[in-house]
Amino acid sequence: MIANVIVDVASQNTNRPFDYEIPEKFEGIVQPGVRVIVPFGPRKILGYVISLSETSSFSSVKKITDVLDVIPTLTEELLHLGKWLSNYTLSYYISCLQVMLPQVMKAKYRKELWKLTDEPLQSALDAVFDGRGVMDFEEFEQSGVSYHVLRKHMNEGEVDVHYEVKSRETKKLKPMVAPALSPIEMEEKLEDLSPQARKQRAIVEYFLQQPDPLEKKLLLDKLQTTSAALKPLVEQNVIKEYKQEVFRDPYGGREFKRTTPFALTEEQETAIQPILSRIENQQHDVFLLHGVTGSGKTEVYMQSIQQVLDNGEEAIMLVPEIALTPQMVERFKGRFGSKVAVLHSALSAGEKYDEWRKIQRREVQVVVGARSAIFAPFTNIGLIIIDEEHETSYKQEDRTRYHARDVAVQRAKTHNCPVVLGSATPSLETYARAVKGNYQLLTLSKRMNEAVMPEVELVDMREELHSGNRSMFSIPLKEKIEERLARKEQIVLFLNRRGYSTFVMCRDCGHVSECPHCDIALTFHKRQNRLKCHYCSHEEPMPEKCPECESKTIRYFGTGTQKVEEALQELIPEARIIRMDVDTTRKKGAHERLLTQFGEGKADILLGTQMIAKGLDFGNVTLVGVLAADAMLNLPDFRASEKTFQLLTQVSGRAGRHEKSGEVVVQTYTPEHYSIELASTYDYEQFFQEEMKLRKAFRYPPYYYLTLFTISHPNQLKAEEATRKITMFMQQKLSQQAYVLGPTPSALARINNRYRYQCMVKYKKEPEQRKFVERILHYYEDEMKQENGLQITVDFQPYQLM
DNA sequence: AGCACGCCGACT
DNA sequence: GTCGGCGTGCTC
Numbered sequence: 015m016i017a018n019v020i021v022d023v024a025s026q027n028t029n030r031p032f033d034y035e036i037p038e039k040f041e042g043i044v045q046p047g048v049r050v051i052v053p054f055g056p057r058k059i060l061g062y063v064i065s066l067s068e069t070s071s072f073s074s075v076k077k078i079t080d081v082l083d084v085i086p087t088l089t090e091e092l093l094h095l096g097k098w099l100s101n102y103t104l105s106y107y108i109s110c111l112q113v114m115l116p117q118v119m120k121a122k123y124r125k126e127l128w129k130l131t132d133e134p135l136q137s138a139l140d141a142v143f144d145g146r147g148v149m150d151f152e153e154f155e156q157s158g159v160s161y162h163v164l165r166k167h168m169n170e171g172e173v174d175v176h177y178e179v180k181s182r183e184t185k186k187l188k189p190m191v192a193p194a195l196s197p198i199e200m201e202e203k204l205e206d207l208s209p210q211a212r213k214q215r216a217i218v219e220y221f222l223q224q225p226d227p228l229e230k231k232l233l234l235d236k237l238q239t240t241s242a243a244l245k246p247l248v249e250q251n252v253i254k255e256y257k258q259e260v261f262r263d264p265y266g267g268r269e270f271k272r273t274t275p276f277a278l279t280e281e282q283e284t285a286i287q288p289i290l291s292r293i294e295n296q297q298h299d300v301f302l303l304h305g306v307t308g309s310g311k312t313e314v315y316m317q318s319i320q321q322v323l324d325n326g327e328e329a330i331m332l333v334p335e336i337a338l339t340p341q342m343v344e345r346f347k348g349r350f351g352s353k354v355a356v357l358h359s360a361l362s363a364g365e366k367y368d369e370w371r372k373i374q375r376r377e378v379q380v381v382v383g384a385r386s387a388i389f390a391p392f393t394n395i396g397l398i399i400i401d402e403e404h405e406t407s408y409k410q411e412d413r414t415r416y417h418a419r420d421v422a423v424q425r426a427k428t429h430n431c432p433v434v435l436g437s438a439t440p441s442l443e444t445y446a447r448a449v450k451g452n453y454q455l456l457t458l459s460k461r462m463n464e465a466v467m468p469e470v471e472l473v474d475m476r477e478e479l480h481s482g483n484r485s486m487f488s489i490p491l492k493e494k495i496e497e498r499l500a501r502k503e504q505i506v507l508f509l510n511r512r513g514y515s516t517f518v519m520c521r522d523c524g525h526v527s528e529c530p531h532c533d534i535a536l537t538f539h540k541r542q543n544r545l546k547c548h549y550c551s552h553e554e555p556m557p558e559k560c561p562e563c564e565s566k567t568i569r570y571f572g573t574g575t576q577k578v579e580e581a582l583q584e585l586i587p588e589a590r591i592i593r594m595d596v597d598t599t600r601k602k603g604a605h606e607r608l609l610t611q612f613g614e615g616k617a618d619i620l621l622g623t624q625m626i627a628k629g630l631d632f633g634n635v636t637l638v639g640v641l642a643a644d645a646m647l648n649l650p651d652f653r654a655s656e657k658t659f660q661l662l663t664q665v666s667g668r669a670g671r672h673e674k675s676g677e678v679v680v681q682t683y684t685p686e687h688y689s690i691e692l693a694s695t696y697d698y699e700q701f702f703q704e705e706m707k708l709r710k711a712f713r714y715p716p717y718y719y720l721t722l723f724t725i726s727h728p729n730q731l732k733a734e735e736a737t738r739k740i741t742m743f744m745q746q747k748l749s750q751q752a753y754v755l756g757p758t759p760s761a762l763a764r765i766n767n768r769y770r771y772q773c774m775v776k777y778k779k780e781p782e783q784r785k786f787v788e789r790i791l792h793y794y795e796d797e798m799k800q801e802n803g804l805q806i807t808v809d810f811q812p813y814q815l816m
Numbered sequence: 817a818g819c820a821c822g823c824c825g826a827c828t
Numbered sequence: 829g830t831c832g833g834c835g836t837g838c839t840c
Contacts (some may be wrong), residue, residue: 016840018840021840022817023818024817026817027817027838027839028817028838031840032839032840033840035840052840053817053839053840054818054839054840055818055819055820055838056818056819057818057839057840059817059818059839072840073840074840075840160831160832161831161832162832164832233818336833344833505823595830670833799817
C-alpha cells in the first residue's frame with residue numbers, strides 16, 4: 015500500500031503529495047489524516063497522509079519511518095476543507111492544514127551529530143565532541159571545524175548527521191490505581207494478608223467496596239496512607255498502577271452556576287423557529303440574526319444549540335477574541351456544563367491543545383472560541399453560530415488570509431446545517447445579502463426586560479473649544495459624570511485610541527520623532543520614558559531636546575488612555591478609576607480581575623479602549639461616554655464610517671441594560687457626519703442606505719469584490735516597478751468590468767526598511783482571477799526566495815488596507 | 817524550506 | 829592543489 019503525503023515544507027515545488035510505502039507493521043494504522051514521519055532527501059520530516067493508493071507512479075518510493083497518531087489528526091472533511099482553503103487563499107496546502115490545528119502539533123526538528131566509533135577522531139572534531147557521543151549540529155557549526163573535515167569522517171563512517179523529528183505536544187499524565195484481580199480473587203487475597211498489614215487490608219477492602227479506578231493520590235489521601243502500603247500489593251499483582259492522561263482545564267475547579275433556558279419573548283420565538291426547523295431537517299441555510307444590543311441574541315443561540323445537542327449533533331459558536339470574556343464563558347459553561355470546550359488566545363499552548371483533544375475525542379459537543387475554532391474537528395456539526403458577525407477579527411490578516419464566515423458556510427454546506435450570523439450592526443456585505451434574499455433575515459428590535467436604548471447626546475467639541483474649554487472632557491460629560499458619582503452609579507468611558515497614539519513633537523519647529531526604519535511616528539511610552547515603533551522592534555530613549563533645533567520644548571502629544579486617566583483624575587479627584595488597555599491587561603487574568611473589581615463596585619469609572627466595547631453587562635452602569643467619536647473616521651479605509659457606526663452602537667449598548675435607564679454622551683468634532691448622527695438614533699437601516707450609496711459610487715464592497723496586492727522591497731524603485739508590472743498584467747488579463755488600480759504607495763509606505771506599494775483590483779466577476787494571480791506568484795518565485803528580495807502578499811477580500 | 821552538488825575565485 | 833562562497837535543482 016502507498017500513502018500520499020503532504021510534507022511539512024511550504025514551497026511551490028513541494029505543494030503536492032509525495033508517495034511513501036506503508037511498512038507492514040503500520041498497515042491499518044496509516045490512514046488519511048494521520049501524521050507520519052517520512053524521509054525527505056537526506057532529512058526526516060513530518061507529513062500528513064491525505065489518501066491511500068494501491069500503486070505509485072514513482073519508480074522507487076521510500077518507506078514511512080514512523081506514525082504519530084492512532085486516531086487521525088484530521089478528518090476527511092478537514093482534509094478537503096484544507097484543499098479548498100488552499101485554493102481560496104492561494105496558499106500552500108501544508109500551511110492550510112497547519113492553520114487548522116493547535117500550534118503544538120507543528121513538528122520540532124533537530125539536527126544532531128552522532129559519533130559512531132569509540133576510537134578518538136583524528137582531528138579537531140574530537141575536542142568538539144568532548145567525550146560525548148552526540149552533540150547538537152549547531153555546536154559543530156560554531157566550533158569552526160570545517161565541513162571538509164566532517165565530510166572525511168562521514169566517508170570513514172566515523173560520524174553521521176542525524177535528523178530528528180519531534181512532536182511538540184505534551185500530555186499531562188496522572189498516576190492511577192485500579193484492582194488487578196476479580197472481586198473473588200480479591201476476597202481470597204484479603205484472607206491471605208497478614209493481620210499486621212492493616213493498611214494493605216484497607217486498600218483491598220476499599221476496592222471490594224468499589225472496584226473503579228481512581229487517582230493514586232486520592233486513594234492514599236482517603237485511606238490516610240502512603241505508597242509504602244500500596245507497593246507490596248502492586249508487586250503481588252493485586253493492584254495495578256498506570257498513568258492516565260489528564261486534560262489541563264483552564265477553568266478547572268471553578269463552579270459555574272447552572273442556568274436554565276429563559277422563556278423566549280415573542281420576537282425571539284419568531285426568530286428561533288426557522289433556525290430550529292433547519293436544524294431538524296438537516297438543511298443548510300444562512301441566517302442573519304439582526305438584534306439590537308441587549309435583545310437576547312445569546313439566549314436564541316443557546317436554545318438553538320440545545321436543540322442540536324438533543325439531536326446528538328455538535329455546535330460551533332464563534333465570538334470575537336475581545337468578547338470572549340469570562341462573563342461569556344460563564345454563561346455557556348453554566349448552561350452546557352462539561353459539554354463545552356473553550357478556545358481562545360489567552361489559553362496556554364498546552365491548554366489549547368487539551369481543549370482541542372476534548373473535541374477530537376468527542377468529550378464535548380459545543381465549542382466556543384475565536385476565529386480558528388471554526389476548524390474544530392467535529393464530525394457531526396448541526397449548527398455554526400458567528401456572534402458579532404461584523405467584527406474584523408474574523409478575518410485572518412497574515413499568511414493564510416481566510417475569513418471565518420466563508421469557512422463556516424463551506425463547512426455548513428458539507429454538514430447540511432444552518433449558519434447563524436448575529437449582530438446588532440451587521441457588516442454591509444452581510445446585510446446586503448440578507449436584503450437580496452441570499453441570507454434569511456431574522457430581527458430582534460426590542461431589548462429584553464423592557465429596557466429601552468439609552469438616550470444619546472452628541473456634544474460638538476468645536477463649540478466646547480470656542481467657549482473656552484480646551485480639555486478633552488466637555489462640560490455636559492463632566493456634569494453627568496459628577497451626577498452619577500453622587501448617585502453611586504457607574505460610568506464607562508471609551509477612548510478610541512486608533513489614530514490617537516502619543517507621538518512626540520517639538521513645539522518650536524514642529525519636528526516629529528519618526529522610526530528610522532518605518533514611515534511612522536514613534537509612540538511614547540511613559541513608564542520606560544522611551545519611544546517605540548509599533549511596526550518593527552526599534553526603540554530609543556525620549557530625547558531631552560529637539561534633535562532638529564535643540565529646543566527644550568519637545569513634548570508628547572495625543573491622547574493615550576494613561577493621559578486621559580491623569581486628566582480625569584485631576585478634573586474629578588474623588589473618582590475611583592479603573593483603566594483598561596493593553597498595558598494594564600497584559601498579565602494573565604488581569605482582564606478578568608479588573609472587570610470583577612468594577613462589577614463589585616470597587617471603582618466608579620471604567621476607562622478603556624476597544625476591549626471594553628463588547629460584552630460588558632453591568633447593571634449599575636448608567637452613563638457611557640465616548641471621548642472622540644471621529645478618531646477613526648479619517649483613516650484611509652473605506653470601512654471607516656461603518657466601523658465608527660458599529661463602535662458607537664456597541665458602546666452605547668453598554669448602558670442601562672437592566673432596571674436603571676442609561677445615557678450616552680458622544681463627543682465629536684463632526685456631529686453632522688451620518689455615521690455619528692445615525693448611530694445616535696440607532697438607525698441602522700438608514701445608515702445602511704446612506705453607506706450603500708457611497709460604496710456604489712466609489713465601487714467598493716458589497717458592490718465590488720476587492721483583491722489587494724502588497725509588494726515590498728528594500729529598494730523603492732524595485733518595489734514600484736514590480737507593482738507596476740503586476741498592475742499592468744492584471745489590467746491586461748481581467749475583463750473590461752474590472753478596475754485595476756496602482757501602483758500606489760501603501761498608507762504605511764515603509765516598514766522595517768522595506769518600501770511598500772499596492773495594487774487594488776475591484777471586480778464583480780472574474781472566475782479566472784486566481785489563475786492569473788498564481789502566474790504572477792510563479793513568475794516572481796525566485797525573487798521572493800531571497801532574504802532581501804521581493805515580497806508579495808495577495809489578499810482576497812482584504813479588511814486591512816494599510 | 818533545507819540540503820547537496822558543482823562551479824568559481826582566493827589563498828596556502 | 830585546497831578551501832569556502834554562492835547559485836541551482838531536487839526532495840516520493
